[in-house]
Amino acid sequence: MKLALVGDIGGTNARFALWRDGQLESVRVLATADFATPEQAISHYLIDLGLAPGSIGAVCLAVAGPVGGEHFRFTNNHWRLSRSHFCQALQVQELLLVNDFTAMALGMTRVREHERLQICPGVAEPGSPAVVIGPGTGLGVGTLLSPAEGRWQALPGEGGHVDLPIGSPREAQLWQQLFNQLGHVRAEDVLSGNGLLQLYLAMCTVDGQVPSLSTPAQVSAAALSGDALAAQVLDQFCIWLGRVAGNNVLTLGARGGVYIVGGVVPRFASFFQASGFIRSFSSKGCMSGYFEGVPVWLVTAEYPGLEGAGVALEQHQ
Incomplete structure (x- = not known):
């Protein structure tokens, strides 16, 4: 070529x-x-x-x-x-x-072992789809299918625009505040760079706090520095990412694993590993057992x- x-x-x-x-x-x-x-x-x-x-x-x-x-x-x-x-x-x-x-x-087929961190233990099931999801400027979602006749396949979609799922009374309060501001609340409205700030402002309103941070970078930096409110915001971000990723696993039968990509999450990798992501990812009521053995990786590859x-x-x- x-x-x-x-x-x-x-x-x-x-x-x-x-x-x-x-x-x-x-x-x-x-x-x-x-x-x-x-x-x-x-x-x-x-x-x-x-x-x-x-x-x-x-x-x-x-x-x-x-x-x-x-x-x-x-x-x-x-x-x-x-x-x-x-x-x-x-x-x-x-x-x-x-x-x-x-x-x-398709890029996940080229990721090497040292370019990903395992978040949830497990082994990819041969022949099963894998979910690729990543907060960045927006929220991207894709599906990787095992090779057919030696060729990998990837399914495009607009999964970042699905409705933001509600999994607790606290999330219902936050969703209501987001709805008051936006009218329709997509997953991308929270799970993106600007979405992190949007979530911070919503949590401030719900909790009666006066906002003191004005950029997504300030929110994540404050959370990593020990600010209690910012840490709650960042943890809720991770929890919602887990809910959306888990929903995709159920929809697609994606026992081939989940790849977390994009420029946002790797910036707070250690926080993410200890966050509520793992719990919310597999907390699906009677289907929670389905997630046993489904691996999740945080991809740190550069390009x-x-x-x-x-x-x-x-x-x-």
């Missing part, structure tokens, strides 16, 4: 790399706000590497949202894309667009979305 380019484009950052002989090369991270279009960002990346137009044969971009058709509008940033214009502007022969969590799921875009491109050829 001719030299290819892979990208993993989020709301804030666009990650690009060359894909050669099944490996990433020359990874760069660019701010989406610095460029008007994805073509401009990729041109900048190629010029920085000294590559001339036409030197790239194919491009695979992992993007947030449903893919299909000539035009694509990015969910979490201002970019838009026309497939034909993109190929013409960058002189590439082929553009493959894949859902970002399709790429993330799994890029790796997955490379896998998608190779399997597409």
Whole structure:
């Protein structure tokens, strides 16, 4: 395969790399706000590497949202894309667009043992699906299926937009406050970077506290420094992540395990390991026993979305 380019484009950052002989090369991270279009960002990346137009044969971009058709509008940033214009502007022969969590799921096939922490013990059941879920700018959810005829499959979806589940009277109080603010409460409204702040503000209102923190980073930093209210917020974040992840396991029969990905949770990995995640993940009443032996890992790999875009491109050829 001719030299290819892979990208993993989020709301804030666009990650690009060359894909050669099944490996990433020359990874760069660019701010989406610095460029008007994805073509401009990729041109900048190629010029920085000294590559001339036409030197790239194919491009695979992992993007947030449903893919299909000539035009694509990015969910979490201002970019838009026309497939034909993109190929013409960058002189590439082929553009493959894949859902970002399709790429993330495929990236799990490349994660090495030292790039994941085991949160729940167990062994992946051969032939069973695995759930890939990750809070970031939004909440991504994907499904990894075992190879069929040597090819991995990943199911795209919009699982971050499911309704936020309620599992206790306390959560019902918090949900009511979130509903008062939002009207409709999705899992992503809590399980994302901005969602963490939203949850903090809701908990302050429910508990009659005056908010003193104004960013998600401040909330997590305060929690890790011993602030009691912030720690409750962060623990509730982990509990809700467990509920949503567990619901996906039941829906999909995902005894192949759960991969927690994204940029949020690895920042407080030790807190997460000791949080209420494990309890809420498997607390499903009469179906709680179903979770025995289902492994959960926290993925710490640096560029799994890029790796997955490379896998998608190779399997597409």
